[in-house]
Amino acid sequence: MSTFEEKLSILSEMIAFARVDNSVKTEEYNFLLNVANQLGVDKLTFDSLFDKSSAPIFLKSEAERILQFHRLVLLMNVDRTDTALEVALLHNIGLGMGLPPTAIEQVLTIMHKYPDKIIPPEILINIFKIHYN
Numbered sequence: 001m002s003t004f005e006e007k008l009s010i011l012s013e014m015i016a017f018a019r020v021d022n023s024v025k026t027e028e029y030n031f032l033l034n035v036a037n038q039l040g041v042d043k044l045t046f047d048s049l050f051d052k053s054s055a056p057i058f059l060k061s062e063a064e065r066i067l068q069f070h071r072l073v074l075l076m077n078v079d080r081t082d083t084a085l086e087v088a089l090l091h092n093i094g095l096g097m098g099l100p101p102t103a104i105e106q107v108l109t110i111m112h113k114y115p116d117k118i119i120p121p122e123i124l125i126n127i128f129k130i131h132y133n
Contacts, residue, residue: 002064007039008054010068013093015049017072020089024050031078035071058097062132065097070124073107077117103131 002010014035018028036046059065072093076086087108094104106127111117 002039002059004041005054006057006059007041008045008049009057010039010059010071011036011041011046012049012053013056013068014071014075016053017086017089017093018075020086021083025079027079028075031075062098065099066125066128069094069097069099069104069107070119070121073111073117073119073124077111080116082117100128100131103128106131 011032014032015024018024018032024032033043033046036043059068069090072090076082076090091104091108095101107119107124110123110127111119114120
């Protein structure tokens with residue numbers, strides 16, 4: 001699993017993404033807090049990331065990058081709205097992670113076929129598997 005610094009970087013990236021519309025909605029905060037809990041980051045440390053973000057760290061493992069991309073897709077849709085700005089930013093984040101552009105586009109298209117735009121993890125993984133073969 002990730003180092004503590006990587007976990008803080010993951011959360012900082014997610015907080016920055018949630019702030020793209022200049023606010024963090026309650027649903028987004030609760031989702032982020034849940035991710036922090038899953039990563040083993042305490043609430044005080046998590047809340048401090050809203051004031052001072054952690055240094056960005058490139059996730060080495062492809063699986064970790066896909067998981068982080070999936071978290072960001074879920075975060076984008078937790079409030080049941082997605083803006084063109086959020087979609088474009090998420091696309092660019094995925095590219096910055098080194099994920100295949102066609103897989104990113106497919107995920108951002110197919111998410112609309114699922115309730116609350118929640119792509120099941122196995123579907124997301126299969127999309128990336130296809131693009132890596």
